[in-house]
Amino acid sequence: MGGLYDADQVELCLSASHKMTKNILAQKAFTISFGTKKYLDACDYVGIVSGNDVPDKIEKAGFTLQKSEIGNAPIIQELPLCLECSLIKQSEEGNIIGKIEKINVDEAYIDENGIDIEKMELLSFDPIHKVYRIVGRVVGHAFAANAQLK
Template sequence: MRSLGAKPLAQPAPVWVIGTYFQDERPNIMTAAWGGICCSDPPCLQISLRKATATYHNIMHSKAFTVNVPNPEFMEKSDYAGMVSGKDTDKFAATGLTPVKSDIVDAPYVQEFPMVLECSLIKHVEIGLHTVFIGEIKDVKVKEEFVDGHHADMAKVNPVLFAPGSRRYYAIGKEIGQAFSSGRICMRNGE
């Protein structure tokens, strides 16, 4: 194996569009790739943001945010939301996306995206350049055509993924196995 050094290259990273409100109730979105599930009970996720972002300050004020999951159809608009500051630009107007006021948390979500997680802030931790925000997931909304039984159908949602090293976006591939089941073959081989 070749060493690439100490870098944040855990990949893929999710492409999440974080929805918040400014203090004057203007909706804002920001693309973030540093995030993931951090607890199952209570259901929580974490996102890491720099203090320089408007979203950081919006979350500190409202104690809420949404995690909007784009599919490849919205890759360009999602990328744009991470390129400009909401302090200077109405990103919803610029992208043509529609803000929807959550009825559960004090944050907007993106109407057009296939999936959204509505979160209330339960903790934040400063770590170097970034602050980790831990949000309790209060609800998960998925457009009906992307639901499989009681779950979001990953293949249909087709979330955008980010490769930090190359700074490229990807879509998910095909299903290759069933979690907590496919590994049983190793149990049989190990006996």
């Protein structure tokens, strides 16, 4: 789990026992690849299986990796959106704070209007219902939807 920490920063909520936490602290870099409907099963698998128990879980899921330009962190080639981040710090609670250094987007999802998020069919986990949902539909414009209240 995680989210935006600041305009150009992210926060990951990972326990110290995660292999990913150990790798991030050692490498001082990490990536965040966004799951899609097309790869739902594989994304669910890598999200619930521990790298401590199954070291080749990425390969078992059918994903191929390439090295990030930001440190020694992997990019999952099959997923269309990836944030390459450098480690800023680990918070007192153990959360990982990183700076977004680069955003990678598969060209198939870029059109004259920019990045087509709806076409990507990005996944979002709904913890209340324990289901995955697809991100996409625009319902308002940030920092402008409140105009009639000012």
